Amino acid sequence: MFKHIVVPLDGSTLSETALAYVVPLAKRMDAKIVLLHATADPYADMFDSDALRESAEQARQATHDYLRGIAERIRSNGIRCETRTDHGAPAAVILDYAAEQQPDLIAMSTHGRSGLRRLVVGSVTTTILPRAQTPLLVMHPGEDEQPPDYENSLESLIVPLDMSERSEAVLPHATALAHALDLSATLLTCIPSPSQLYIGSAPEMSLYPADLAQQAQESAAEYLEQTSEAVSKQYGAQVNAQALQGSPAAKIVEYAETQPNSLIIMCTQGRTGLGRMVLGSITDAVIRAGAIPVLVIPSHDAEAPTAEPAFAV
Numbered sequence: 001m002f003k004h005i006v007v008p009l010d011g012s013t014l015s016e017t018a019l020a021y022v023v024p025l026a027k028r029m030d031a032k033i034v035l036l037h038a039t040a041d042p043y044a045d046m047f048d049s050d051a052l053r054e055s056a057e058q059a060r061q062a063t064h065d066y067l068r069g070i071a072e073r074i075r076s077n078g079i080r081c082e083t084r085t086d087h088g089a090p091a092a093v094i095l096d097y098a099a100e101q102q103p104d105l106i107a108m109s110t111h112g113r114s115g116l117r118r119l120v121v122g123s124v125t126t127t128i129l130p131r132a133q134t135p136l137l138v139m140h141p142g143e144d145e146q147p148p149d150y151e152n153s154l155e156s157l158i159v160p161l162d163m164s165e166r167s168e169a170v171l172p173h174a175t176a177l178a179h180a181l182d183l184s185a186t187l188l189t190c191i192p193s194p195s196q197l198y199i200g201s202a203p204e205m206s207l208y209p210a211d212l213a214q215q216a217q218e219s220a221a222e223y224l225e226q227t228s229e230a231v232s233k234q235y236g237a238q239v240n241a242q243a244l245q246g247s248p249a250a251k252i253v254e255y256a257e258t259q260p261n262s263l264i265i266m267c268t269q270g271r272t273g274l275g276r277m278v279l280g281s282i283t284d285a286v287i288r289a290g291a292i293p294v295l296v297i298p299s300h301d302a303e304a305p306t307a308e309p310a311f312a313v
Contacts, residue, residue: 001029001104001173001176001177001180002025002026002029002031002104002105002135003029003030003031003032003104004031004032004034004101004102004103004104004105005022005025005026005031005032005033005034005103005104005105005106005107006033006034006036006094006097006098006101006103006105006106006107007019007022007033007034007035007036007106007107007108008036008037008038008090008093008094008106008108008124009035009036009037009066009067009070010037010038010090011037011063011066014109014141015108015109016070016109017109017139017141018107018108018109018137018139019033019070019074020139021107021137021139021154021263021293022107022137023074023077023079024153024154025154025181026079027077027078027079028180028181029180031079031080031104032079032080032081032082033074033079033080033081033082034081034082034083034084034097034101034103035067035070035071035081035082035083035084036084036085036086036093036094036097037063037066037067037083037084037085037086038085038086038087038088038089038090038092038093038094039059039060039063039085039086039087039088040087040088040089040090060085063085064083064085067083067085068083071083084097090124091123091124091127091128094106094108094124094128094132095128095131095132098132098133098134102134103134104134104135105134105135105136105137106128106132106134106135106136106137107136107137107138107139108124108125108128108136108137108138108139109138109139109140109141110125110138110139110140110141110287110288125138125287126284129268129283129284129296130268132298133298134298135173135295135296135297135298136295136296136298137293137294137295137296138287138293138294138295138296139293140287140288140291140292140293141291153181153261154181154183154261154262154263155183155184155259155260155261155262156183156184156185156186156256156259156260156261156262156263157174157177157178157183157184157185157186157262157263157265158185158186158188158252158255158256158259158262158263158264158265158292159171159174159185159186159187159188159239159264159265159266160188160189160190160248160252160264160266160282160286161187161188161189161223161227162189162190162248163189163219163220163223166267166299167266167267168227168267169267169297169299170265170266170267170297171227171231171235172235173265173295173297174265175231175235175237175239176235177263177265177295178237178239179237183263184240185237185239185240186239186240186241186242186255186259187224187227187228187231187239187240187241187242188241188242188243188244188251188252188255189220189223189224189243189244190243190244190245190246190247190248190251190252191213191216191217191220191243191244191245192216192245192246193245193246193247217243217245220243221243224241224242224243225241227241228240228241242255248282249282249285249286249289250289252264252282252286253286253289253292256292257292262292263292263293263294263295264286264292264293264294264295265294265295265296265297266282266283266286266294266295266296266297267283267296267297267298267299268283268296268297268298268299283296
């Protein structure tokens with residue numbers, strides 16, 4: 001499933017937290033890890049100075065030593081690991097690498113540091129998410145996150161669906177991952193709260209059936225039952241099913257936090273309409289809301305931005 005995993009690093013402990021999940025994953029799947037670092041020094045590019053050149057050379061050597069040290073730790077776990085440093089803005093470097101090398105997975109933290117200049121990796125993730133045609137594993141570590149010990153094994157897989165074919169594009173990936181890592185998998189769908197179902201002024205409310213909330217619950221239960229049976233028949237995987245009520249992003253995170261060592265896997269696009277999740281915005285909200293890692297599967301039929309990302313991100 002994942003044989004080539006690229007992990008962008010910016011020199012911070014926070015960016016390295018991705019390795020806590022990637023190393024066990026690579027070991028189970030016999031995958032290669034590539035540590036990718038982006039260098040972009042606009043001052044060295046703008047001015048011809050011996051001092052700047054010397055400073056840039058020292059920075060390159062420090063980066064080389066940093067990446068080599070992490071690579072050696074990963075290799076000591078019996079995993080193939082390479083390092084690569086490219087010149088350019090982080091988001092552009094990551095997207096260019098993905099386009100040229102076509103890795104199976106990009107794994108990154110949502111924020112970190114880059115030398116003396118703060119790098120908000122959240123903005124890098126936001127730039128990459130709608131553009132990359134590669135699955136993206138996103139971690140959201142706390143500010144006091146310690147260096148990874150490479151033993152953060154996963155146990156639970158959470159699969160949010162919005163009853164659309166687009167959202168179900170994650171199912172082949174989810175079942176393969178659950179099988180490879182021996183994870184328990186749960187299909188989730190969210191039922192809108194009564195206040196979300198009954199939209200409009202008082203006269204317009206009479207147009208809705210009196211039992212609309214009950215119909216929504218029954219529809220969700222039927223969908224989950226049919227989808228679970230289809231997953232079992234097509235992929236030979238047994239999954240759990242759970243219908244939640246309320247705000248989708250909040251409920252997905254809330255449920256995932258009750259499951260041991262969980263991973264959320266979502267699609268970048270769903271469908272719109274009454275009582276349905278717009279998974280593009282929901283995915284972004286889930287990533288930002290909690291510390292649970294999220295594996296995002298791109299919707300290849302969805303329109304993606306084509307413009308080059310700005311240098312600053």
